[in-house]
Amino acid sequence: MQDITKRITRMRFPMLILEVLIGDPIIEKLLTLTIRISMGIFYALLSVLDRFFGFSLERFIIRMLQLPFMRETVIKIMVMLRPIMRGIEPEALYVFAQVMRVRGFREIIMPMVMSTGLIIETLAAPEVLCNMGRKDRG
Secondary structure, eight states: OHHHHHHHHHOOOHHHHHHHHHHHHHHHHHHHHHHHHHHHHHHHHHHHHHHHHHHHHHHHHHHHTSTTTHHHHHHHHHHHHHHHHHHHHHHHHHHHHHEEEEOOOOIIIHHHHHHHHHHHHHHHHHHHHHTOOOOOOE
């Protein structure tokens, strides 16, 4: 996985094109508009589900994490993604820097990503880490 990530992010010309495209003011405004519209639809859908059916995304995530060995599985998946992060080349970081300049990404997506800290704290509970090496007993 690390080799594939290195090959993709090492390609300078496509990464340069992405960097220039995302840095263009018109593309940036289009990306921000797209992010705002999609998040508005997402929030509207969640509020309709909550109002009529009592469905809350937070309660759903909590219930999913209460299933047996679900938290351990999520941690294992996160650990499996680690080689992808190791394989990122500097060219991809330039593209990421341009993405971070997009207003919609900074104002909408980053706060949502940063709010997942409580979920990660739940995943790293002592009983979860204690069960990491155990197999299912049932």
